[in-house]
C-alpha cells in the first residue's frame with residue numbers, strides 16, 4: 398500500500414503504509430499533537446473520540462469514531478477535530494452554549510458531543526429544518542454519546558438553543 402493522504406483541519410497530512418492499522422485517535426494525538434480528541438472506551442461505544450469527516454469535497458459531514466477507524470480507511474477524506482472549531486479566541490456558538498448551559502463537568506466527553514453537534518450544525522447551514530423537528534434531530538444526533546457525569550439534558554438544551562439562536566438554521 399502507498400502512503401495514506403487525507404486532511405485534518407484543512408491541512409494535508411500523510412501517513413506511511415506501516416501505519417495503516419493505526420487508529421485515527423492515536424495518529425491525531427501522537428503524530429499530529431492534537432490531543433482534544435479523547436480516547437475512552439476504545440471499542441466504539443462511548444463516542445468520546447468523535448470527529449467530523451467529509452468523505453469527499455462538498456459531501457455532508459458525518460460523525461466518525463476515531464478509536465475504531467484505521468488510517469487505511471481514510472484515503473482522501475477531510476477530517477475536522479475539536480481544534481478547528483473555535484475561531485482563534487472566539488468560541489463557536491455551540492461551544493459558548495455548552496458553557497452557558499453548564500453542559501459538562503469533567504469535560505472528558507465534551508469533544509465528542511461537540512463534534513457530533515458540529516456535523517449537525519454544518520448540515521443545517523445549507524438545509525434548515527422545521528422548529529418542531531429540532532428536539533428529535535438533536536436527540537438522534539447525541540443519543541449514542543455517553544457522559545459519565547450525566548450532563549445529557551444540558552448538552553441537548555445547549556445544542557437546541559444554539560441552533561435556534563442562529564439565523565437561517567430553522568424555519
Ligand code: FES
Pocket residue numbers: 435436437438439440441442443444445446447462463464465
Ligand atoms: S473511545 Fe471511541 S467510542 Fe469510546
Ligand code: FES
Pocket residue numbers: 500501502503504505506507543544545546547548
Ligand atoms: S462531563 Fe464528565 S463524562 Fe461527560
